[in-house]
Amino acid sequence: MTTAGELLATFFMVLGAFMSLFSALGAIRFPDIYTRSHAASKSTALGVLFALLGAFLYFLLADGHVSIRLLLGIFFVFLTAPVASHVVCRAAYRTGVQVEELEETAPVE
Secondary structure, eight states, X not given: OOHHHHHHHHHHHHHHHHHHHHHHHXXXXXXXXXXXXXXHHHIIIIIIHHHHHHHHHHHHHHHOOOOHHHHHHHHHHHHHHHHHHXXXXXXXXXXXXXXXXXXXXXXXX
């Protein structure tokens, strides 16, 4: 495996880790179920996908091995994460969960 291939695989894995970290922070900080669901779905849709893509590239470039399991994992995560987020938000909407209103703050002088 070349150094460029290792760097590319590492870049995608680290990018996936940072996306998961920022999405977790968003899920903690956001005020209501709708915005938290958005942050959680971005964690799986982007964070996990980048990590799996990095692992796929590593095995492809290191061994020349195409991992069908990683490709299926990427496909099913990409397919199910937005659907799960939509179902959670729809259930919250149908049960009458209100959206948190943002408070306007005075401008900093």
